Amino acid sequence: MAKRQTIWLSTMMVLSLMLIGFYTVNNNVEPVTTETSKVAKDNQDQNKETETAVMEQSDFFVAYHMKEGEEMSAKAELLQSVIANAQSSAEEVExxxxxxxxxxxxxxxVEKAIDMITAEGFPDAIVKVQQDGKVNVTVQAKELDKKQAVKxxxxxxxxxxxxxxxVSVGVHE
Structure with missing residues (x-):
């Protein structure tokens, strides 16, 4: 019983940390001055337009990470229910x-790979492991040169x- 709880708690902790880390890393909001002069107002409008563009660009990645987190959580819950079910056979539990x-x-x-990719200067990345063992990577960038792709x-x-x-690598703005 204690081992089951440990596995379940570890799973939930990992998922929680992934979400917290994702939102912490991707929270690039800069403070805006509240001056009322014409120049300050123009700068505020420009900052809002930039923030909107950045948000639109990263929406693809945010949506993917959210969906992936939800799917993993659902799979973990299903597996936990099999483990916790007294009517599950020993083989099913194992x-x-x-x-x-x-x-x-x-x-x-996947999380470590994403961290290393973002450390290379890319704002975000998606690493998707296929059932056939292939790995598809999508990085947030306008373009990708061969050297970056190989890295x-x-x-x-x-x-x-x-x-x-x-491993295949692609880009998405």
Whole structure:
């Protein structure tokens, strides 16, 4: 029983930390002065337009991360219910535990890869592991040169422990 609770708490903690980290890292709001002069008003309008453009650009990434978090949470809850169900067979419980551990390990690797990609200067990234073992990466950028793409492929291949030939990289503004 204690082991089940530990796994469940660990899962929820990881998901919570991922969401907190995501919102902390992506909270790029700058304070705006409250002067009433014409110049200050023009600057405020310009800042609002810039913030709106940035928000629109990152909406794709925010929506994806939210959806992915919700899906992971739902999968974790389903696996936890199988583990906690007294009528589940020993094989079902063991498989659910293994699936939950795999899901948590993959989520940790994805989060680390995203952190390393953003450390390279990209505002945000999506790392999606396919069922066939391939990994699709989308970075927030206007364009991506070959050197940057190779660097990202290397980061993701290392963190996800896959061949770089299984990693594809694309961009989204």
């Amino acid at each position: 498989k659910a535990k293994k699936d939950l551990e795999t899901m948590n390990n993959t989520a940790d690797k 990202i492929m290397g980061i993701v291949a290392k963190e996800m422990q896959v061949s770089s030939s299984k």
